[in-house]
Amino acid sequence: MELGLQVDDSRSPFTVLSVKGEVDVYSAPRLREKLVELVSEGHRQIVADLEGVDFLDSTGLGVLVGGLKRLRSHDGDLTLVCTQPRILKVFEITGLTTVFRISGSIDEATSAS
Amino acid sequence: MAVEKALELSVPARVEYIAVVRLVVSSLATARRALVDDRVDDLKLAVSEACTNAIEANREAGVDQPVVVSCWEAPDRFEVCVTDRGRGFDPDALPEHPPVTDPDRLNFERGLGIPLIRSLVDEVRFESGADGTSVWMTLFGGPDYGDETSEIVRVVIAEQE
Numbered sequence: 119m120e121l122g123l124q125v126d127d128s129r130s131p132f133t134v135l136s137v138k139g140e141v142d143v144y145s146a147p148r149l150r151e152k153l154v155e156l157v158s159e160g161h162r163q164i165v166a167d168l169e170g171v172d173f174l175d176s177t178g179l180g181v182l183v184g185g186l187k188r189l190r191s192h193d194g195d196l197t198l199v200c201t202q203p204r205i206l207k208v209f210e211i212t213g214l215t216t217v218f219r220i221s222g223s224i225d226e227a228t229s230a231s
Numbered sequence: 232m233a234v235e236k237a238l239e240l241s242v243p244a245r246v247e248y249i250a251v252v253r254l255v256v257s258s259l260a261t262a263r264r265a266l267v268d269d270r271v272d273d274l275k276l277a278v279s280e281a282c283t284n285a286i287e288a289n290r291e292a293g294v295d296q297p298v299v300v301s302c303w304e305a306p307d308r309f310e311v312c313v314t315d316r317g318r319g320f321d322p323d324a325l326p327e328h329p330p331v332t333d334p335d336r337l338n339f340e341r342g343l344g345i346p347l348i349r350s351l352v353d354e355v356r357f358e359s360g361a362d363g364t365s366v367w368m369t370l371f372g373g374p375d376y377g378d379e380t381s382e383i384v385r386v387v388i389a390e391q392e
Contacts, residue, residue, distance in 0.1 A: 144247050144250065173253070173279075175280060176347055177283065
């Protein structure tokens, strides 16, 4: 299944990147490229909407950690939108729930300061 | 209890095949077992992590060999074995990640696969040598496991049939 990546920059200063499909070692490089591209274009407050993600493995986690690191080094941030227990579980097991801000909706993620 | 081989898949050691392995193994676990959905999700992720490592091991060793995934069944368990032809590794000598509260944690984008496998399955065993590694992963549960969850699932399946 192809990875779907859609960018919505209508919620300034936030940029919403909606991710759909399965994020594994095959598809994760495309997510990494998109995050790198957005940061190089000057986007600093990125919200990755993971509600359409069916599967996320450690490679996907690594790409999100890399994105967060890249953004923080530019005084930005990467917020995740995720309510699916099967995806949240992967963040919980690895302890990454304390590293990322994880919101229940795009509205919640983009209303926080 | 006897453990029987239910399936053996030999796939090219290329990352685009991992999705197929996930699909086949999870379909087998769903169709043949009374495993609840979240355990099937655990299995999918563990198998995916093991395949990712296996493919990388073959690539690093420069061997053009397939990755072999076999599934074994017993009334009370489901086992999956993922075998590569890489150079092997010591599962007890993996580097530790800094705690998540440490800012240096963000420097570790890799190495989460084996900790994830250990958390997701009920038992994991690494058989590793110079000619390759086999990762054995066991999930308990199934028609004869006798716990409350498998009893409920079995009743639901019986009602659907």
